[in-house]
Amino acid sequence: MKRLFFMPLLATMIAVHAQDIKEGEMLHEVTVKGSKVVQRVDGQTIYPTRQQLESSPNGYSLLSKLTLPHLRIDPVMHTITALSNLGSVQVRINDIVASKEDLLSLDMKAIQQIDYIDNPGVRYGEGIAYVINIIVKRPVSGYDIGADLTNTLTAVNGDETVYGKFNYGKSEFGVNYSLDYRNFKGSEYEETATYELESGTAYNVLRQQLEGQNKNLDHKIQLTYSLSDSNYVFQSKLSARRDIQPNRLFSRFEGYEDLSSSRTSSPVLDLYFHHDFGAHQSLTANAVGTYIKTDSHAEHNEGGSYAYDVTGKTYSLWTEAVYENRLKPFTLSLGTQYGQKYINNAYSGDADASNAMRSSMLYFFGQLKGRLGKLAYMGGLGVSSRYYRQGQWNDRFLLFRPKMTLAYPLARSLKIKYDFEVSQHVSQIALVSDVSIKQNAMETLVGNPEITPNRVTSHDLRLTYSTPRIMSELQGYWRLNANCNLEKYYRTDDHFYQTQTNADNECSFFYIQSENRWEAIPEHLSLTLYGGIDRFFNFTDTYRHTYTAFNGGASAEAYLGKWTLTAYADNGWNFMEGEHRGHQAAAWYLTASYQLKNITLSLYAQHPLCSNPLSHQTEVLSRYIHKEVSQHSRDLGNMLTFNLTWHLSSGRKYRDIQRTMNHRDTETGILQGK
Template sequence: MVQNETIDYTFHYSLFRILRLCTGCGEKHHTRRGYGEGSQGGEQVRRYDYLSDGCPEQASNNVYSILEKLTLANLRIDNINHTVTAIDNRGGVQLRVNGIVAGKQEMLALNPKDIAKINFINNPGVRYGDGIAYVIDIVTRRAESGYTVGTDLTTALTTLQGDGMVYGKWNKGRSEWSLSYDVNGYKSKGAKSSQLAEYTLTDGSIYTVERNDVESLRKSIAHDAKLTYNWADTTATVFQTSLSGAFNDAPDDYNIKEIADGARRYRATSRDADKSYSPVLDIYFFRQITPRQSVTANAVGTYISTQTSNYYDEGNPYRYDVDGKTSSLLAEIIYENRLKPFTLSAGGNYSYKHIKNDYSGDASSLTKTSNNRLYAFAEIKGTMRKLRYTLGAGASYIHYTQNGHRYDFQTFHPKVSLTYDINNSMQLSYTCQMQDKVSRIAMTSDVMVRTNSMEWTAGNPDLKPSHDMDHRLQFSYNTSRLQTFVEGYYKQCLKPNMAHYERTADNQFIYTQKNQKEIDVLNVMAYAGYWILPEKLQVAANGGVYRCFNFGNDYTHCYTSWFYVCSITAYLGNITLQGYADNGNRFLEGESKGYNAAYSVLKASYTWRNWQFSLSWANPLNNNYKAYENELLNRNLYKHTVGYSKGNGNQVSLNVSWRLSRGSKRNSAEKRISLSDADNGIL
């Protein structure tokens, strides 16, 4: 039995089986598509199976296209720009291939014909990392011998934006080599914002400043290359090592603003540049010791070199540069034993990170930070008739030093997960867990930089980790054509890092963060997806209410917002048509009330042999696209900012991809741990 089939889970499937004409070879084959829910590793999982008695599905030429067709709740999937984002402000989305965290390069290099199943986890555990709300794990079949080569090119036809990638995989026996190179860039002159700021001064008067963009330029180019070697005996051992490198350059961006400052009218210019490179070495090992026992280990070493330059002359010129050097080591080991009647898992995680950021110019400072974190956990998971359970606990120790500041923190992480199978179509599940949330390293520095003529941003070395308690209750009902669920989610953040504004005696306004009272979030939503015509026409919709509570030391802010998403997809042989719309994301965190843009798109794709051509029209007939809107609700500082993007409105994009594969397939081993680090600690 292969490794990816030895995990404890139980799925109840609603499968439909139809005889259809295969667009790949012109023959008729029976195709079964399965949808089910279950528990894997203690987490609630939705699994989508692609099982065919003949040729694989030909209508999708990359994984983003397949994910788009699944209409996963709360996710915005862009097949043209190759992005997957969460729209409910709950956290990030982590993509994995056979358990390994995957970027755009790995996702595009994956052949849809090799996919065995897709696992969607909407309540991931702490091992997936901080700030991760959803995990998509794609399990594939691997070639015994053969190769895959391909390219993927995307260009916007209405603005200067492009992305190109080439990749290749070579398999022979138990060994696999893969190499990819990606370059992407953009140049935009259409982004503008307008801001009204009202400052309450120490004498009680209100000082008003208007800042309106007149002209702006943003441009960037990024290069990514990755070489990977994988050796796998799927019944016993997996070894993988990869070396990657990234280079990013955003030279000489600028923004010119019209400033209305009382009776004065003048123009202010900001300029900034950013350049970085980062090599990463990743080593992974899995060993099946006995049929019931396994050990998994992963180690990642990362180096980040960053040079930035910032200039803004509102009021008077202010300039500073940063030369940053970051090195880190992340390591984790997990032991698993499939006992009766439960499975025991235990492990440890160690991370070390050292940062040296040299601020010169008007923000002169040398920040040296060392952070050590040790985390250990143990859990049991099992089944009692129709009830599946996970009981776990973890503890962490954090040692932190920064420019003479020294701290030690200990935190505790309990977790309980229960799932009851009412019948083959209905499930009820509840999860509760507590975890620590560590501040961004940049905000724990003692650096202070000027934002404009009235405002500053300052780090706070006294920030401590907060404690987050999550509760999730879900009821789901699924049939062969209908998938639905209703979910309630409540998050309680105790002593979180919240926004804090200080007004000085000379009327300067300093933004920083402090551990304050509490932030609570309540989210109630429902999802439904229905096949009007099986495998031909599908509609999906989800929506709900989002309520947030912010209890600071000297303020209380609450906010309620509604959200919705709807889509319709038609599969017409080699042609796929889709319409999608959502109303964006509205939230209130700390003292910042925000809105991230609504999004709508019409898409069409055509697959011919090894080629796929896709055309999208995003935010149609909207030439002045509102990308964001923010309000600052501080008692002494009110700001209202609206940003517009001509490039993202009425945008037409073309994607062309080509892939050639040769070789027979077998199941792949799934990687159970994956670590990464991309935080350079710069404010």
């Protein structure tokens, strides 16, 4: 691969002088007038500027202004997307996983700092690539009420949230209600497929959508009670969600139709306790119970009528306990996680099946974090055990998961960091179900109960240059997935089946990327530019696929008194896994916000000057099937969205530290078609 040089240095962080950093965590700090960014062994700590806090109506808006590396934060659709194939993004408030509603009702005055962890330790478990931990002060008196109302002016799309928090003595009572709705009618789907029949002839199919609709209605309410003092916090949260998707996806093609709908109900009980023992020791415990009931229907009539219904029930329990001792030479963390899940999905109609699965997870971990002279280190070891049973199939997967991070300052403004980790990848539960779903007249999706988790080994090397107005980072990353779960196509009687297998598969990739930030005018104008080259390898006993892609983007934020202007653009995320080559569509948007006392008015323009932007694109490169799929959305083109945020508080006084949480299980294990 060609050598990648530093791009023009266009970036920096501005942040506010704040509390001392724990020994062993700070590597190098950069201070601008009234602001500070601290580089840590596992990421960075950001102290937002006064302008950033005052111009942000909610947590999504604030995070989008920080331009966190490797992430796309959409303040309109309220989403946070990892622009990589490393894993998911986890947002926390005071160390506990937060919900969308928590971010929308976040009190900007209470925010102390934001820890962006792009190198999560052994505690966070599998599948987590980035952690955003927002540290806030705890209110001890008064009340805080507000509303965050988002409505698209050019399409039927809205996200409305109202909330209230009331403090009395050591107690806080909170209530939050949100309504999310959507009715998009402008989708355009096109698929060209070539099937190689057993006779050797090619059979070509064009699936072109003539009419489409995507509807969704989601209600959620959560009640919160917390009791806290100077050395302990207890919180309980009860939430309930009702997700209704009538005719969730309706598509009319030439000669046939495709339809699906679903209804989901899910109550969640979340209990959390934290206790400080003296100045250095603490114990944290968390338990979450979830129930999910799902009723869904799907049908299509390509090559004949095919319809099925699914009634599903999911019960899950997740617990965690963590002990921490902040000693002088290092910080010691010990903990355990335990999870239990039971899924019972009954398929009726043309997909007649009964699928019951039990799974459990047990994880122990220990970690040391500190310094030896100028060398900062973080080392840990986790041991995980996963058990799975479904009918006659059962399996137990045991894995030792070491992790080591070393960081060293080469000069005042230059540091180098290396990270090594062994983790595990667990397939979606739906993919291990003993169920088959017909996709269309030619294809069937088949679950495989015999696939197991697999080991993931990664190496990460970074060189970072930081000055008060400029930050530039060059990163090289390599990941190897041994015996990973990759898709496999096979054919029988001129019908084509897609499944997943472990076998002797190897799925790996590496990338080189540069991230650059420049504060062109301190506290008024910030610019960001990033880009990199990715190389993917997918090897099995039946195919060998490689792919090279470029990914990049840029952003700008301007703070002009009560006005805030931002611009963002990226080319999406291009990747390859198994026999699928995917393109996460490009995004570009402009925003303007105006602060009027306790009201913030914002206007967002998404995909301006484009009437029908691409939403996703996929190519299948199987020896039996070659397929090109693209989908455009007129609803997302020239999309204008208006946001009104109203916030009223009285008698609020704060002290450190409030803890909020929302660990929610959403995986139902239902195998679905498209």
